[in-house]
Amino acid sequence: MLTKLKQELQSLANPEQAEVLQRFFKTGEGEYGEGDIFLGIKVPVQRKIAKKYSGLNLYKLQELLDSKVHDHRSVALFILIDKYKKTDEENKGNIFNFYLENTRNINNWDLVDLSAPHIVGNFLLDKKKDILYELVQSENLWDKRIAIVSTYAFIKKEEFKETLAISELLLKDEHDLIHKAVGWMLREVGKAEENSSTSSAEASSNERNKPILEGFLKEHYKKMPRTMLRYAIEKFDEVKRKKYLKGKI
Numbered sequence: 035m036l037t038k039l040k041q042e043l044q045s046l047a048n049p050e051q052a053e054v055l056q057r058f059f060k061t062g063e064g065e066y067g068e069g070d071i072f073l074g075i076k077v078p079v080q081r082k083i084a085k086k087y088s089g090l091n092l093y094k095l096q097e098l099l100d101s102k103v104h105d106h107r108s109v110a111l112f113i114l115i116d117k118y119k120k121t122d123e124e125n126k127g128n129i130f131n132f133y134l135e136n137t138r139n140i141n142n143w144d145l146v147d148l149s150a151p152h153i154v155g156n157f158l159l160d161k162k163k164d165i166l167y168e169l170v171q172s173e174n175l176w177d178k179r180i181a182i183v184s185t186y187a188f189i190k191k192e193e194f195k196e197t198l199a200i201s202e203l204l205l206k207d208e209h210d211l212i213h214k215a216v217g218w219m220l221r222e223v224g225k226a227e228e229n230s231s232t233s234s235a236e237a238s239s240n241e242r243n244k245p246i247l248e249g250f251l252k253e254h255y256k257k258m259p260r261t262m263l264r265y266a267i268e269k270f271d272e273v274k275r276k277k278y279l280k281g282k283i
Contacts, residue, residue, distance in 0.1 A: 036097060046073070059072070066142075066211065083109055085112075096132075096136070111140070114149070133154060143179060143214075147183055155186055179211060179215050182204060183219065194246055204216050205257060206257075213262040216265075217261065221247075
């Protein structure tokens, strides 16, 4: 089944799109995605293929995750998420551990973002969060991104403690991809729901979360990297955004 999956992915390869993606995901020498190989398959197509081959066991998924081909690793993670959602608590723990054993292979920002909240974040919802603080102290860029992006699962449950604590730990990080991830998670903490279908109760809850974000920002915004701040305040009105950016809050 694994050979068939690889053959199907190869048959869908789009060299022109692959070239675009290799530039976009910085795969050149010395860049964060150095050596990553893309087939150029769009994400919705990858998701469909993942569903088709969802029966692959962890042993086979390990082979995919060890591949230098980005699309192989991406499909493996989609399959892993599907397995995680459909299994019992004991097997969820096995998948969680398998994921953490493979962080070296979850080595581009899209791979982290599509998987970390669904597996790491979800599993830790009702458990100790120590592993996130271990990951955030890592020298590896992707470990740190996993740590902060995993907290998206907590944010959705209106639990912000870990997001704020990990964001504070990453304030001095030098990598742009960490600045973006932290800013994104902070934005999610305070984001007011703009969807007209949101109930008044949900909207009220989201509005209550804005002071939590602003409390964090007022303490830290002057020392936050510019990109992190811009991402965090993206949903603020223009006047307030300018005040933050000019340091006049």
